[in-house]
Amino acid sequence: MTSRRKFLKTAGIAGAATLAAPAVKAQAPIKWRMQTYAGPALAEHVIKPSIDAFNIAAKGQMEIELFFSDQLVPTGELFRAMQKGTIDAVQSDDDSMASPTEVTVFGGYFPFASRYSLDVPVLFNQYGLKEIWDEEYAAVGVKHISAGAWDPCHFATKDPINSLEDMKGKRVFTFPTAGRFLSQFGVVPVTLPWEDIEVAVQTGELDGIAWSGITEDYTVGWADVTNYFLTNNISGAWAGSFFANMDRWNELPEHLKVMLQMAMDQSHYYRQWWYWGGEANLRVHGTKLKLTTIPDEEWATVEKAAVQFWDEIAAESPTKAKVVDIFRKYNADMEKAGRPYRYS
Template identity: 25%
Template sequence: ASAKVYKLKCSVALGPGTGIWKAGTEWAQRVKQASNGQLEITMYPPGALVGTTETLEATGRRVIDMAFSTAEYWAGKDPAFAFVTYLPGGFDNPIQHDFWLYNRGGIDLIRELYAKYNVYLLSLPYYPAEYLMTRVPIKSMADIKGKKLVFSGSMQHTLFNKLGASTVFMPTGERVTALERGVIDGGDIGVPSTTVAIGADRVAKYLLRPSLHQPSSALELVINMDLWKSLPDNLKTILEREAYDLAWRCYRESLDLDLAALKKMRAEGLQEFTLPESEVNEIVRIARSCWEEEAKKTDLGKKILDSQIAVMKELGLLN
């Protein structure tokens, strides 16, 4: 008898032209090859099947089979999700994050969180730095005061509120219109290639370094739990192996696109500012106080945070 073919639908948080879409669609092809055609995954852009901010629940209820998105969207459902991706003032790069996940048990704690939503986490694909992009110049901490900024993660909202900004949330795709209308001054407009792909570079002409709110990022690749449990072991192995491979390909592909996007933006008049080191240190100090504040809202989040802090100490990032 011929092997059973699984035709799966996966919703992606960003559409064509972005690093996520490119890495995700290529991933689906590699999975099909590796499984000899048994796993046929079709990728859908945001809104084609479900809205960007509905993919977690839709995967849990199996309205869709899988999703490639970001945990940042779910902190409103469960504050523990704030600790899944990068903490401002935390790990410096994905190598440290990866070490925590796979050598110090971080992934098990995070899977425990996703399991509550009847979802299995395949991997946390890495993503390069996201800079503060604005339509008005921000050169210092003082300039942040009074600005209206957009962010995805709840931790970023807490941090920038403490720095004197007012913050709002909206899916990445809606941020361009808000910038054009002056509803927001800027904020997290995605990595540079996303900024260009959604057309926000026409309005956001100022970039602030270093990236404090998202020095690197971890996305999410999830699958419905019942479907996952029903898969034969060999297909589970292929999905997990390819999902981990995607974690790093996603980072490399996105970085490649980001470098090209920065080049384009610079040619079109992008102005770049760098915060003085004393202010960077001060913002990191404030960011770290936000961690504990957010962790008070969630037992599992506190467990995930404590696990990260132990590794940060081990790596000499924290005293």
């Protein structure tokens, strides 16, 4: 009886505590605003599927609201907005969002730093670029989440390019560093909002675009306003990243950080096969753009100029020199490895 009374007393206290406790409601989700450099049509492939999947997997604990190119702030102001906390996270290359770091010049398309899309993740994860990027961004209050590869950089133009002479005077929408490099060949770099590019080509404000490969030209409508696609490229793969405001990142519980990292990695993976397959398929089966090629012996002039460009960039700071040294070592290793890593 003593044991029974003790049990009832204990159970009664526990039961009363349970009855007295208010109903536990799910915590309000952590809400982030993320802006991508991509417009709506491109974002459907390069980021939206991963963000949608993350929001489902987060089960109400966190929700990321995605904004497209220039929706909240102009692309060139993305870094500052994220640093201040106006935007919580960003998908962009360093170059386009004008980040004030020593590695900014290497984002987007750094001339001939890569030949294939796999070069980018290997450079970051096996050759030391990740540590440099992490350190550079942490110093300015931003978390560098991860880097990945996109498409190669080709010209899509209204008039054909069959020689370096044909490039002279062409007003082209391109990345800041790519424009700086290409200007020595007479290309006139033009900066415009991403959403204005198609109309600018139609009105003659632009002669072409050196922003992407052929997959993107078809996806976003640029293949509808240009006529030719130059098969030579100045880079085998765009390099871009996911970033977050450091304070907001640090506030996340560990499991959400892991989930977010996985979503970003999945996004990188999707882009690799989507672009890689799309580039070949549209060259062979596409009907909107005629392919042109500058002969190898003439294009070698551009490749030689890139080596000098690397020297100029390396001379600007010790950090830039360190990154260029990594590019040199990596490309030398790939050349020595031979096929299929490099075809000399």
